[in-house]
Amino acid sequence: STAFTCVLKLIENYVKANSDHRIKTLSNGYLARVWTVTNDTAGSIEQLWIQSFNEENQPQSTRILVDQTSVKEPSIGILSNGAVIITYTAYDSGSAGRDGNSWGVMMSECASDLSSCNSPVVVNTDEPIGNQ
Numbered sequence: 001s002t003a004f005t006c007v008l009k010l011i012e013n014y015v016k017a018n019s020d021h022r023i024k025t026l027s028n029g030y031l032a033r034v035w036t037v038t039n040d041t042a043g044s045i046e047q048l049w050i051q052s053f054n055e056e057n058q059p060q061s062t063r064i065l066v067d068q069t070s071v072k073e074p075s076i077g078i079l080s081n082g083a084v085i086i087t088y089t090a091y092d093s094g095s096a097g098r099d100g101n102s103w104g105v106m107m108s109e110c111a112s113d114l115s116s117c118n119s120p121v122v123v124n125t126d127e128p129i130g131n132q
Contacts, residue, residue, distance in 0.1 A: 022074055026052060027082040027112055030060050034074045034086055046071050048088060052114045061114035067106065082112030087123065 021035035031053045036046040048066040051059055070091035077085045090106045105124040110117035 020046070020072060020074060022076045024076045024078060024084075026084070026114070027078065030054055032076060032078075032084055032114060034066070034076045036071055036074065048074055048086070050076075050084070050086060050110060050114060050117065064110070064114065064117050066108050066110075066117055067120050071106075072103075084110040084112065084114065084117075086110065086117070090120070 021033060023034075024032045026032050032050060033053060034048065034050045036048055038046055047068045048071040049063055050066055051063040052061040054060050066086055067088070067090060071088050072090075074086060074088040077087075079085060085107060086109075087105065087107045089103050091103055104122055106120045107123045108117050108120045
């Protein structure tokens with residue numbers, strides 16, 4: 001509807017001014033919004049969050065912290081089974097489970113209703129050196 005489109009534009013304009021974000025329509029018609037938030041006073045560490053909203057911009061799921069390292073450039077997609085896939089780049093100083101060198105590509109799969117998300121996994125395991 002026209003009202004829904006207006007609400008979507010308002011959300012997009014607000015979030016663009018405040019974070020790196022993406023919005024996608026879920027299989028149930030709600031909007032999935034994924035965004036980053038700076039969580040330190042130096043402004044260097046970005047957390048990645050996801051939540052769903054209805055056409056009145058009311059939350060329809062709990063806000064989920066997807067990753068709490070330095071993240072950038074989130075992207076969101078919907079699989080044919082309705083599951084939500086989030087990909088993004090994350091800075092890694094060599095912690096276990098990451099690509100081990102600088103910026104790497106990560107992915108997390110969430111339930112179609114955004115009730116939960118799996119732990120992030122490294123996507124770029126074939127390129128373990130340098131920025132990906």
